[in-house]
Every structure is written in structure tokens, then in C-alpha cells.
Amino acid sequence: MKDPDENKTDVDLIITGNEDADEDLLEGDILDDTKSQFRTAVRSERKKWPKNADGIVVIPYVIISQQEFLERHVNQIEAVMEEFAARTCLHFVPRTDQRSYLRIKRARTCSTTVGRKGGPQTVNLNGVCAKRKGPIQHELMHTIGFLHEQSRADRDKHIKILWDNIKTGRKANFKAAGVKGYTLLGLPYDTRSVMHYGPKAFSTNRRLPTMVSKDPTKRIGGTRGWTNLDVLKVNTLYKCDATVTGKPIPKWHPHGDKQEQATQGTTELTPTHAGKQTTAREDGWPTNENPKSVTMPPSDTMPSVTMPTSDTMPSVTMPTSDTIPTSVTMPTSVTLSTVPLEMTTGETTTATRVRRTRVVCTFDEDLCGFTQGTRNDFNWSWSQEGKGTPSRRTGPKSDHTGHGRFLFIEATKKAPGKKARGFSPVYNTTGPHCLTFYYNMKGQGIGSLNVYLRMVGMATDDVRKLWSRSGPQGNRWSKAEVTFNTAANFQVIFEGVRGTSSRGDIAIDDMTLDTGSCA
Numbered sequence: 001m002k003d004p005d006e007n008k009t010d011v012d013l014i015i016t017g018n019e020d021a022d023e024d025l026l027e028g029d030i031l032d033d034t035k036s037q038f039r040t041a042v043r044s045e046r047k048k049w050p051k052n053a054d055g056i057v058v059i060p061y062v063i064i065s066q067q068e069f070l071e072r073h074v075n076q077i078e079a080v081m082e083e084f085a086a087r088t089c090l091h092f093v094p095r096t097d098q099r100s101y102l103r104i105k106r107a108r109t110c111s112t113t114v115g116r117k118g119g120p121q122t123v124n125l126n127g128v129c130a131k132r133k134g135p136i137q138h139e140l141m142h143t144i145g146f147l148h149e150q151s152r153a154d155r156d157k158h159i160k161i162l163w164d165n166i167k168t169g170r171k172a173n174f175k176a177a178g179v180k181g182y183t184l185l186g187l188p189y190d191t192r193s194v195m196h197y198g199p200k201a202f203s204t205n206r207r208l209p210t211m212v213s214k215d216p217t218k219r220i221g222g223t224r225g226w227t228n229l230d231v232l233k234v235n236t237l238y239k240c241d242a243t244v245t246g247k248p249i250p251k252w253h254p255h256g257d258k259q260e261q262a263t264q265g266t267t268e269l270t271p272t273h274a275g276k277q278t279t280a281r282e283d284g285w286p287t288n289e290n291p292k293s294v295t296m297p298p299s300d301t302m303p304s305v306t307m308p309t310s311d312t313m314p315s316v317t318m319p320t321s322d323t324i325p326t327s328v329t330m331p332t333s334v335t336l337s338t339v340p341l342e343m344t345t346g347e348t349t350t351a352t353r354v355r356r357t358r359v360v361c362t363f364d365e366d367l368c369g370f371t372q373g374t375r376n377d378f379n380w381s382w383s384q385e386g387k388g389t390p391s392r393r394t395g396p397k398s399d400h401t402g403h404g405r406f407l408f409i410e411a412t413k414k415a416p417g418k419k420a421r422g423f424s425p426v427y428n429t430t431g432p433h434c435l436t437f438y439y440n441m442k443g444q445g446i447g448s449l450n451v452y453l454r455m456v457g458m459a460t461d462d463v464r465k466l467w468s469r470s471g472p473q474g475n476r477w478s479k480a481e482v483t484f485n486t487a488a489n490f491q492v493i494f495e496g497v498r499g500t501s502s503r504g505d506i507a508i509d510d511m512t513l514d515t516g517s518c519a
Contacts, residue, residue, distance in 0.1 A: 009198035009221030010134030011148075014110040016206075027148055027173045031113045031122070047115030048145050048238065049090070049100075055241045059144070060095035061123075064105035073130035077104065080136045080225075083360070087231050089240035090144060102143060110135055115145040134225040137194050141230070145237060149189070149196040150211065151176060158189045159211045159220065166210050170202040174210070185236045190229040191215075192222045224364055224404060359427070359513040364404035368511075373421035373493075378414055380407050380422045380496065383507075394443030395505030400477045404509075409496035411445060411504035417497065424492040426456050427513065434518035435466070435492060436481045437511040441473035445501030449508070452493040453484055463493070471499075477509065483517040 008016070025031065051057045061081075066074060081092035095101040100118055107124035123143060129135035150159060153176060161174050190196065191213055198221035199209045213220050234240070361368035363382070372379045383405045389395030391412055399406040409420045439449055448470040455462035467482045492513070496506045 009196075010132070010138055010194050010225065011196060011221060012198035012201060013132065014129055014135050014138060015197070015201055025109065025111050027151070030142065030147075031111050046118075049116050051089070051238065055089055057090045057238055057240075059090060059092045060098040060101035061092050062095045062101060062103055064103050068106040069125075069130060070127070073125070073127065076130060076133055077125070077136055080133050080140065083133075083137075083226070084140070084234075086360075087226075088234045089238060090234065092140075106130075110139055112139045112142050114142050114147055116143075132225075134194050134222065137225050137230075141195055141234070144234065146195055146233070149191075149193040150174070152184060152189060154184065154189060158191065158215070158218075159213055161211050162209055165203055165208040167202050167204055173202060183237075185233055187229065187233055187236060190227055191218045191220045192227050194222050194226050194230050196221055224362070224401075228365065359511075361511045362401075362404055363406050363509060363511075364399070367407075369425035370407070370422045373423060376420050377418035378409070378420050378498075380420050380494075381410055382407060389505040389507065391502060391505055394445070394503040396440040396442065396477065396507050400438040400509040406440075406507050406509035407494070408440075408505055408507035409498070411443070411447075411498050411506075412502045414498040414502075416447070416500055419498070420496045422494045423454070426489050426491055428489045429515050430486050430488065431515065432483060432485050432517045434481065434483055434514045434516060435511070436479065436518070438477045438479055438509045439469065439473070440477050440507040440509075441469060441471075442475045443472060443499075443501075443503035443505060445499040445504035446470070446472045446506065447497040447499030447504055448495075449506050450495040450497070451480075451482070452495060453486070454491040454493055455486065456489040456491060466492075481518050483519065 049057050049059050063069070063074065063077070069077075085091045092102075100116060101120055102123050103120050104123045104125065107126055109124050110126055110129035112123040113121050121143065123139055125136065125139065129139070149155075155176055163171060163174075166174065197211065199211055199219075200206055201210055203210050211220060359368075361370075364385075367382065370380075383389065383399065385405050386398060386403050388397040389408050389410060391410065394411065395408060396406070398404075407422060435451070437451075441449060448468060450465060451467040452463050453466050466484055467480055469480075492511075494508055498504055
């Protein structure tokens, strides 16, 4: 049975559940002891969680009555916390005896306070919110100091509020900010933010929109959690250092350093200075000296597109889309960041970190640094959002989750035996690793899907096969899992081989790479 909540935006999932609970919450999900003056992100240092000398912001937590959550809910909460550690300098850790900490509990609503209170503070999660990462990210973003995106002082430049369509008594939820107590962080407005209301939030009949984007190419509300701008805003508010997060702060930013590298599978976009055109990096960092001058592509009608070419990752041109900019420079290596395993007690907790963080690539927002092989017979393609491959009787009808994007090889007009290779960025960890991904091989003319490990920097090009499947594998997404060991930097290569007919589309999606074996 299809999940009735699948297509709701992250915030609408929260709001509709909270309205059914009939509790009085500020802006739909904020506990009323936060009569917030902050709007968007808190300025006050006392409302932010403190940073340790090693650059890590440690946020202790306790899951109250854990047995009241389903196991998958606890796993989802922990996965969101791991993503914070992987992409920011904020690490959520089990509480020992710290005075200030989060009390995460099962409740009728999804709600919390904004910023650090001092002492225990509650994060309420109901069963609907706890099953998807976006609503959990949303509530944790509140606890670290963020309010809703449409509360920004500059929101009227980007969206139009349709006041007549808002429920009686709910118009106060759409109040824009003043100029005191908050900061925009010098970063662009984000209609797809995990902190943005959906287009029909608090509608009189849940069909009429309560807001519309002034730019028709930009949709309102997200359904898959963080955008890259959300991550950037966390790193900017907490002045996360690139050596801690792997995410550099740009030179134009007041807290920036001089590093401009891209890691964790992200890519960097190059501005065209001659034409005064500026693009934004896919991890959210604008590339020029002026953060307000960011030109995004003009359309969200996305045909199937091909990835950039080259094993050596030069600058390449990307297709038009509403999330992917026009040119990219692929990183030459990716640093896996670290997560805390042990900590001392006290308010100024210090974390001991080991390399354990995963690389997660959904292919929903970007290509995660993947490039085409220079000797390909044909290339991998990137699907349209929420759609399948263009051929009949082959390929998936949607991505693994039902609403995102994936990579695939199109078998039409290709000769049998021809190959397409997609190269990951270079990863710089050694020892055992666990690679997981999903694949779809539906069709009577299916060829083969092979996965190779390429060792980088060796005297000779060392490539070995890790995994392979051939022939039809059914009308479903299947999960693959493989453990391998490396003694040097490496790349993962996905190779699709065209089969006997045009009914041979092969797709891959949702790749993760962890240090440590799969078992």
C-alpha cells in the first residue's frame, strides 16, 4: 500500500499531524515557551550550543521511554544525528551527566523549542514524524537555533502570501521577521529548505495554496530532508571549520578561511567571470566574492541528462535543471569525516573521534561527484525527478524511494556488449569498507551490471571486480552489499553493459559507503 504521507512536504507532515492533535503551538510546531524574537537563526551566543576547543559542538540527548518508539523510528533518529556529524561540526551524543541536553520523547505532536535553553529541553516526535528524516531534521534544526525559512525578513521578495486562503486564527504563523535578534547569515533564501512551510500550509481547505513562489521555476517545500543550503546555514551559524566538517567556508564569508576544496562527495562550481555570471556550488557555497550574486538555472523541466565526462575530473558542462548549476569542477579526493565515540563528562564535553562516517549518495539533488569514463561506448544518464526510464517494458518507474532521481543506462539504439562506466570521486580511507546500493534490472534484454574497485596512485592501474549481476532480476529495486579492503586511495566504478535488446535499461540508486565491514 502506498504511504499516504509520501508526497507531503516535510513541514506539512509536521503541521497536519500537530493540527489533528489540537495543541496550541507557535508557527505550528514550536513550544510556546519560545516566544521567539529570533526569526530564521538566533544571534545570541547563549541560545547556541557551545563549541569545544577541538571545534566540535556536542549536543547531549536522551531518548525518553525508548520502547515507545518503533525500532525503525529510533534508527531514523540516529541516522539523522549521524548525518549532522558527517556534514557539520554538530555531534549529538548520548547524555552522561551534562546539565543541558535534549529529551527526545514519543508524543502526540512534533514540536520543540528554538535554540539552547540551558538545562533539559524537550523534542517531541510522533510516529508520523519519526518515520522520515526530514521532519526529524526540522525539529533538530529548531533546537540548534533555526526558525522557519518563510519567516525571513526578505521573504516577500521570494514568495507571495495568499492571506485569504489561510485558516482563521493562523495568520500570525505567517508573520515575517523584524530586524532584531536574528540573522540571515548572508545566505540566499531557500524555497526547498527543510525549514520552509509547504505551499498549502494552514490552508482553509488543504487544497488552496497559502503561498506561491515569485519565481515559477522554484518549488516550495522539500520532501527529502536537508538541502545543501540548509547544511551551509548550519555550518555558517556555528562557524564550523573545514578541518572538522570537510565543508570549507568561502573566502567572502566573515568566518571564511582560504581553503576552497570540496569533500564528502560534493562538487564545486566554477563562476564565469568574463560574463559576470556566477554559479553556486552544489554543496551550497557560492563561488564568487559576493554571496548575493548567485545565478541559478532558469528551468525545472528536466529531461534525462548525462553525467560529466572524464576519469580525471576536469571542469565540465552540466544540463539545465532547477537544482544543478551549469558547470562543475570535480574534487580529486573525498575525506570521510569523523564521529564521536567517547566523551568526558561536564558541560564542556570533549569528544574522541574515529573515522567511521558514511558517504551517502541518493542522486536526488546532485551526482555526488560521479563522472563518466573517457573511454565509454555510451554514457550513464540521470533520471527526471519522480519518473522512470523513457523506454517501455524495461527500467524502473521511479527511484528506489518512489519520488527522487537515479542513474541509469538507456539501452535504446546501443549495440549489444557496449559499456558505460561511472566513476565515483576518489576516497582517501584505507582498510575494510562496506558498499551498499540499490539496483534495478527489469527487461528481457538486460545485459550486466558490474562494480569495480580502482586503486588510485599505484604504479599500475589496479582495477578489480567487486560485484556483478547479469540478465533480468525482476521488476523491483534490489539491495546489493559488498565488503572490500583497500590499502590506498580508491574509486568505485559502476559499469553497465548493454544486453541483447532495447529492453535492457539498468538503474542504480542510493549508494552508501562506510568504513568497516558490512557484517
